[in-house]
Amino acid sequence: MKVSLIGRTTAVLALGALTLTACGGGGTLTGAGASSQEAAMTAWTNGASENADVEVRYSPDGSGAGREAFLAGGADFAGSDAIMSDDEYESSQEICGPDGAFHVPAYISPIAVAFNLPGVDHVNMNAETIAKVFNGEITTWDDPEIAQQNPDADLPDTNITVVHRSDESGTTENFTEYLHAAAGDVWTDEASESWPVSGQENAQGTSGVVSTVSGTEGAITYADASAVEEGGDLGTVSVGVGGEYVDLSAEAAATAVEASTVIEGRSDAEMAMELARDTEESGAYPIVLVSYHIYCNEYQDQDTADAAKAFGLYVVSEDGQNTAADAAGSAPLSESLRSQAEESINGITAAE
Structure with missing residues (x-):
């Protein structure tokens, strides 16, 4: 059974009031992955440096290469237009702790x-x-x-x-x-x-x-x-x-995404979606890309956990989403999706 993106408890909505300073920030973060995010990522890295005190280096090598680098420990997060396979999720538990990695929608575009x-x-x-x-x-x-x-x-x-x-x-x-x-x-x-x-x-x-x-x-x-x-x-x-x-x-594109559901069987932070590609809903453009940022539920050190949390919260914030929209024409996350993403990102911890 799938769970609707709209169906989480209303307590999640309270997270919308959280600010970037709640997670500390600072440090550096490396990422790799989807080239579709390149224009938005340039805007995000500039914004994160100014607003979240995080320096981010991102290599737009493609979604598959990004997930591979992340799972090999060569990147702190991955950008991906495709969801991790079950095998990849199991591999992520080796570097991200028992709950493995999770996806947060960052970039929605036709x-x-x-x-x-x-x-x-x-x-x-x-x-x-x-x-x-x-x-x-x-x-x-x-x-x-x-x-x-x-x-x-x-x-x-x-x-x-x-x-x-x-x-x-x-x-x-x-x-x-x-x-x-x-x-x-x-x-x-x-x-x-x-x-x-x-x-x-x-x-x-x-x-x-x-x-x-x-x-x-x-x-x-x-x-x-x-x-x-x-x-x-x-x-x-x-x-x-x-x-x-x-x-x-x-x-x-946003109209098509609102009809999506979240996959089950992974961590509570998971937000990877299954899209209704054959929708007949009026005004929906079904060839839509939901590009994710993939983070660890648990990082090996506190500095990386703090940096991932600060950058992640900036990306899904209203400011971060509007910055991407201006740079790349993407569709900003809805208030419901933003609140759920903040909850997932705020759950990031460190092993030490």
Whole structure:
């Protein structure tokens, strides 16, 4: 059974009044992981230095690499667009104490389906059509299935070039999770951090796929919306949900997240979510990325525990979330999520 994100006791709400000074702060912290968070992380590290007295060094090497570094003891926290597997959680108990590690949602953003088609800014596609484009079944922009959903668009016969991540990526896992849930008859592969279709173009990292598509007429990819906006001239797909097409936006992403549930079977601090990718709720954009910060429940020394707590509380604070929104266009956490995140972070302890 899953537990609703809204269903914790009202006592949690009292934690919203806690300030960063409650946990001490100070010190340094190392992190690694999701490149989707890069713009937000730059803003957070600057803000944490000024407001929480913590110096943070973060390497945007990808979600898989970040979790690997964290579990190997090479990073104090990980940024990840994908949830730890059960095996990874068990491994975390070796470095994080008997309760292991836990996830806190830090960054909520739509994943853009972005394309390079001069003169075309928006295209409507339902889930099945998106899946057929990315598995190679639909190969030209004027395909009848695309044209039928875009009667007013002047679509050329340009070939479609699919560009995917070459590295293990939480963005890939989120996108393929959507494809499998919303278009399972077409996209039969399970969700994965590694792209399952061979023979297509690929590039390293979020910036890599955006750059490749920007330089390739007819190309299409999936990437964090903030990177697509920074890329400039790429068009975006409005996604079919129920009887409408929903444009990507922070608000539409937040609407999708509110219908999510928390996974069970881990520590009480756990906030990793299962998202309703096949939702038909009006105004919800289901290709959404919830990127986490992964912390230890128990660190080996008090200084690291204090630094993790101070940085974590700054990130989920109203100021931290608004700072990320300004820098990266992400959706700030709701008051309910913020209160739950503060409770989880405030539970961080030290072994000594």
